[in-house]
Amino acid sequence: MADQRVAVVGYDPAWPDRFAEQRPLVEELLWPWLAGPVEHIGSTAVPGLRAKPVIDMLAPVSSLVSAQAAVPVLAQAGWLFWPDDPCRHYRLWFLRPSPEARTHHLHLIEAGHAHAAALVAFRDALRADGGLCREYADLKDRLAQQHPGNRNAYTNAKSSFVAQALRRAGIEP
Numbered sequence: 001m002a003d004q005r006v007a008v009v010g011y012d013p014a015w016p017d018r019f020a021e022q023r024p025l026v027e028e029l030l031w032p033w034l035a036g037p038v039e040h041i042g043s044t045a046v047p048g049l050r051a052k053p054v055i056d057m058l059a060p061v062s063s064l065v066s067a068q069a070a071v072p073v074l075a076q077a078g079w080l081f082w083p084d085d086p087c088r089h090y091r092l093w094f095l096r097p098s099p100e101a102r103t104h105h106l107h108l109i110e111a112g113h114a115h116a117a118a119l120v121a122f123r124d125a126l127r128a129d130g131g132l133c134r135e136y137a138d139l140k141d142r143l144a145q146q147h148p149g150n151r152n153a154y155t156n157a158k159s160s161f162v163a164q165a166l167r168r169a170g171i172e173p
Helices: 013-031 070-076 114-128 130-146 151-157 161-166
Strands: 039-041 055-061 091-096 103-109
Touching: 013 039, 013 055, 013 070, 039 114, 055 114, 070 091, 070 114, 091 151, 103 114, 114 130, 114 161, 130 151, 130 161
Parallel strands: 055 103
Antiparallel strands: 039 055, 091 103
């Protein structure tokens, strides 16, 4: 299956609106499993930060096991479930509309899980620290040039930076 190339672009002020358009729809679809509001996470949730133009959404669920029943519900609404996600032990991961033309990612993670807390904490650290945000943008630019055709390599290469930022925020990744 073809996949979208890694391309980091300048911040788009429409990104929060693209999240806001999907949020109520996702919350309506997931209401039986949700344990809290759907959040805008990732680089598109950080004003001014260059990013891949894909909106990341975190849906905290009460139980990952029971949320398996949401897979066909989301599929009916155009979300593509990724069963081979290497992080499947702690999340259900979806994208839309297709791997080669992504606009949104959706992460279903149990509320209170360390990975959910880390996603929100990293977003908040970037929002609060302009220097950290600039360092991260520069790293993302370099990695997008190094790994334009390999999204996993691009993401994995950011992990030590993310872990260091989380530790500075008092969270052990």
